[in-house]
Amino acid sequence: MKSVSQCWNIADLASLARKALPAPVHAILEGGADDESAMARNRAAFADYALVPRVLNDVSQVDGAATVLGQRLAWPMVVAPTAIAGLFHSGGEVALARAAAATGALFTLSAMASRSIEEVAAAAPGPKAFQAYVFRDRGITRAQIQRARAAGYGALILTVDVPIPGNRERDRRADITLPPRLGARTFAAFASRPGWCLDKARHPMRLANFDDHCPRDGTSLSAYIAEQFDPTFNWADIAPLRRLWDGPLVLKGILRPEDACRAAAEGVDAVVLSNHGGRQLDTAVAPLDVLPRTVEALARRGGAAGAIQVILDGGIRRGTDMVKALALGAAGCMAGRPGLYGLAAGGQAGALRALQLLREEYGRDLGLLGLTATEQIDAGTIWRVPGPA
Incomplete structure (x- = not known):
């Protein structure tokens, strides 16, 4: 089998x-919701645009740096929050954060991480954001946000589409x-990957930021996570969270221009256009499809509120995808699966390879x-490619 290099x-x-x-x-890594058409559209949307090069310019020195969420980055990439990255390799979020730091990207730690807020902060020197959910138990949310602030995370990203x-x-x-559990249907699949099984035996699965809350009665982590999401979370909850966090505040999971404008009115600093990688509502619009209208709607607001950053999350697999997103008005791009592919393929070296390639x-x-x-x-x-007649 070939190596990540x-x-x-x-x-x-x-x-x-x-x-x-x-x-x-x-x-788990590749799946989406229902028929997975939203996930497919995230990728297909980029094919609706073609790039138009300029010629006879001196490009002997190219600098891809950008300022995203108040951080000057070597390139406009935010590594997306991904739950329980340790499932794919024991290096987990530490490996991803170190890869992000090495390439000059911004790393986002998920509340559902397999490594703790403090461990990741200590292990990786680069710029970091913390992604939070608003749980039924608001005390858990507040405690995690306070821990992230104390550990030096520079931005808070609230996921709002779950x-x-x-x-x-x-x-x-x-x-x-x-x-993961062994059963009659899964035994052969796990037995065929002894390297992964040995890795998991040495490094058991955990939700590191829930060590004081995870069930001890045999309830699976899957069931526990599902129980924590709060369907009552609404716009009125943003202001109290804003008071907890004095850095950049971001809402992730926006797909309507009017919701982006509402976020600006609520004092949010940036929005992430995202359909959760196609893993929540199937047939949801692709983030790239709503990017131009969102940027235009925010610009019409005018003033400082209209200047909030828009980050594109969903379907990024190539450098050309990033260029297209920025040409349509995004301040930066967010990607989750590419880093996880690298992590699964080769641990920290694989994660680094993924981000280096991009x-x-x-x-x-x-x-x-x-x-x-x-x-x-x-x-x-x-250039927008004309569709079929």
Whole structure:
């Protein structure tokens, strides 16, 4: 089997990850909601745009740096929060955070991480954000936010598109739970990946930021997580959370321009256009499809509130995807699965390879477009491809 150093794009790492993971675990990584059409549209949306290069410009020096969520980054990438990354490799969130720091990206730690807020902060020196859910027990949410602030995380990202869990049928067909359990249907799949099984035996699954709250009665982590989401969470809850956090506050899971404008009115600093990787509401609109209208709606608001940043999450697999998102008005891009492919394929080295590939592609694409800086990307950089007549 080839190594991560022989992978030349994110698709290569995804293929290697599939070979490293038991089929039920791979289903968690790759699965979406229902028929998975929203997940597919996230990727397909980028094909609706073509890039338009400028020529005869000096591109001997290209700088892809950008300021995202108050942080000056080497390139406009935010590593998305992904729950229980330790499921795919014991390096988990520490490995991902170190890879992000090494490539100059911003790392986001999920509240549902397998490594603690403090452990990740101590292990990785780069810029970090903390992603929170508003749970039924508001005390858990407040405590995690306070811990993140004390540990030096620079931004707080509230995920707002999970009032209830989505219907992930691929997970059900795979008969997968957290932590994974052996059964008649899954024994062969796990037995075929002894390396993964040994890794999990040495590093058991846990929700590190819930050590004082996880059930001791045999309830699975899957069931526990599902019980924590609060369907009553609403706009009135934003102001109290704003008072808990004095840094950049972000809402992740916005898909309507009017919701982005409402977020601006509530004092939010940025929004992440996201359909949760296609894992919540199937047939939901792709974030790229609503990006131009969202940016226009915020611009019409005018003033400081209209200037909140918009980050695009969903379907990023290439540097050209990033360029297209920025040309449509995004301040930065967020991606989760690419880093997890690398992590599953080769631990920290694989995660680093994934982000290095994307960063190299992004810088090369700027040069091929005749651009020398991220700020030069504009609406003229892309062309909407006419659809079928």
